[in-house]
Amino acid sequence: MSFQPVGSAAARAGRAQQDTKNRLLDAAERLFAERGFEGTSLRAVTRAAEASVSAANYHFGSKEALLHAALLRRLEPLNRRRLECLASAEDAARGAPLTVEAIVAAFLRPGFEARRSLQADQASDGHIAARLYTDPHGMVASLKAELFGPVIGRFLEALGRALPDRSLAELALGFQFLIGVMVHVISGHGGGPAATAIPEHQLLDHMISFTAAGLRAASHPGSTAETAGGRR
Amino acid sequence: MSFQPVGSAAARAGRAQQDTKNRLLDAAERLFAERGFEGTSLRAVTRAAEASVSAANYHFGSKEALLHAALLRRLEPLNRRRLECLASAEDAARGAPLTVEAIVAAFLRPGFEARRSLQADQASDGHIAARLYTDPHGMVASLKAELFGPVIGRFLEALGRALPDRSLAELALGFQFLIGVMVHVISGHGGGPAATAIPEHQLLDHMISFTAAGLRAASHPGSTAETAGGRR
DNA sequence: GTCTATATGTTGATAGAC
DNA sequence: GTCTATCAACATATAGAC
Numbered sequence: 001m002s003f004q005p006v007g008s009a010a011a012r013a014g015r016a017q018q019d020t021k022n023r024l025l026d027a028a029e030r031l032f033a034e035r036g037f038e039g040t041s042l043r044a045v046t047r048a049a050e051a052s053v054s055a056a057n058y059h060f061g062s063k064e065a066l067l068h069a070a071l072l073r074r075l076e077p078l079n080r081r082r083l084e085c086l087a088s089a090e091d092a093a094r095g096a097p098l099t100v101e102a103i104v105a106a107f108l109r110p111g112f113e114a115r116r117s118l119q120a121d122q123a124s125d126g127h128i129a130a131r132l133y134t135d136p137h138g139m140v141a142s143l144k145a146e147l148f149g150p151v152i153g154r155f156l157e158a159l160g161r162a163l164p165d166r167s168l169a170e171l172a173l174g175f176q177f178l179i180g181v182m183v184h185v186i187s188g189h190g191g192g193p194a195a196t197a198i199p200e201h202q203l204l205d206h207m208i209s210f211t212a213a214g215l216r217a218a219s220h221p222g223s224t225a226e227t228a229g230g231r232r
Numbered sequence: 233m234s235f236q237p238v239g240s241a242a243a244r245a246g247r248a249q250q251d252t253k254n255r256l257l258d259a260a261e262r263l264f265a266e267r268g269f270e271g272t273s274l275r276a277v278t279r280a281a282e283a284s285v286s287a288a289n290y291h292f293g294s295k296e297a298l299l300h301a302a303l304l305r306r307l308e309p310l311n312r313r314r315l316e317c318l319a320s321a322e323d324a325a326r327g328a329p330l331t332v333e334a335i336v337a338a339f340l341r342p343g344f345e346a347r348r349s350l351q352a353d354q355a356s357d358g359h360i361a362a363r364l365y366t367d368p369h370g371m372v373a374s375l376k377a378e379l380f381g382p383v384i385g386r387f388l389e390a391l392g393r394a395l396p397d398r399s400l401a402e403l404a405l406g407f408q409f410l411i412g413v414m415v416h417v418i419s420g421h422g423g424g425p426a427a428t429a430i431p432e433h434q435l436l437d438h439m440i441s442f443t444a445a446g447l448r449a450a451s452h453p454g455s456t457a458e459t460a461g462g463r464r
Numbered sequence: 465g466t467c468t469a470t471a472t473g474t475t476g477a478t479a480g481a482c
Numbered sequence: 483g484t485c486t487a488t489c490a491a492c493a494t495a496t497a498g499a500c
Contacts, residue, residue: 020483036368038271042476055484057477101452134366134421136268152424169429170438176422177413177442184412189366192384195408197401206402206451210409213449214442220333221437252465273493287466289495467500474493482485 021059023049028070033128037067037137064139071143075129079151081110086158097161100212107155108182112204115186126188133183163216178211253291255281260302265360269299269369296371303375307361311383313342318390329393332444339387340414344436347418358420365415395448410443
């Protein structure tokens, strides 16, 4: 956010500053995602970034602020893209209610693509936002609420139009289920025994079909104890 | 596992030993669940258990072994109950294939009830097994694979009989989605904005309906880009 | 079995030179 | 802006008294 001098004397210093700051953010993103916040020492980050502890504290002020910056850098554009996808789908529908599939796709695809490009770039095994979604640190929870709150509200509106006979509470709960699926997959924890046999390019479609069908399904109280029924 | 002397001289020592060990396990369970493994110092555990660090290392050997014991104490009976529920449902069905609902209920209900009794007992905000399911620590992952692997395999068999036209890979992936939903809810992270408006006693039914419908749904490739379709 | 005391290393953050 | 050097606090684990 601060402007660098353009003169030739300070040019190298200016470039180096940007580089150090970004190297720190990159290293923090990778290590926090791999080992969690408490499991990662500030020194491990600075070592990976080939910088000193002081440089990190100069740029960010504290370890917690570094996490905040690294998380925000990925999460903010991600949620912006989610809203853009939903808006453009609504524009294309010209006032007609969207498919449940189209709505959940608008929410899931941005994170899914972020995961794919991350897999290609480095050897990180999961997106930082998904990995830290369940981190016990308090700052993560508050940042999560602040950034996801409005987005979820916007998607619940769209879902309410697609499924007008369902209560807001039901839809909100179903959307929490969807988030559970997403976090599990994007964080890389969903690589169970035979689940990896599904080719990567079909994964998003499966997630969309699963969650859309789940959202559409009404709750069947009492279905829990029966062993025989109309459906298989 | 070790037998205590029954004589009156060592009776108090024997009882105290058991108490200390259990107090340590209780405190470790609560704190590890709240703050994660790396975020919890052994001292914080022993302080909460009103014991010394040495007592913890005497009984368990290390902080990591304490986590292992605390996690195993809850996870082992939980997974045993899951298998029992599935077996008794299959017995009651007398050879007929089970409902998808009955299968996912057998998997979900034990964890759900553990969460409920935990909510009643103490102020812990989530089951340790669910909270630590995503913990980056390596031991958690290996214990998870060791304990969940056979259980998941057994449930996939039952699902294969209920949905014979689906590939094993598809079912395994769908079951991973189900686990994502479960971990999200049981760990207490699924308490979003309006989702808490659902009464507690309906939560399990909603989870079952959502995941069963998701498992039944086939993937619709290309459903991701369309904005209008036959369904709403 | 449980304690106090201690050994040994690491942590996050800062001071001050350049 | 970036470094080296240093701080006080805290970590895990152990030794030895009782």
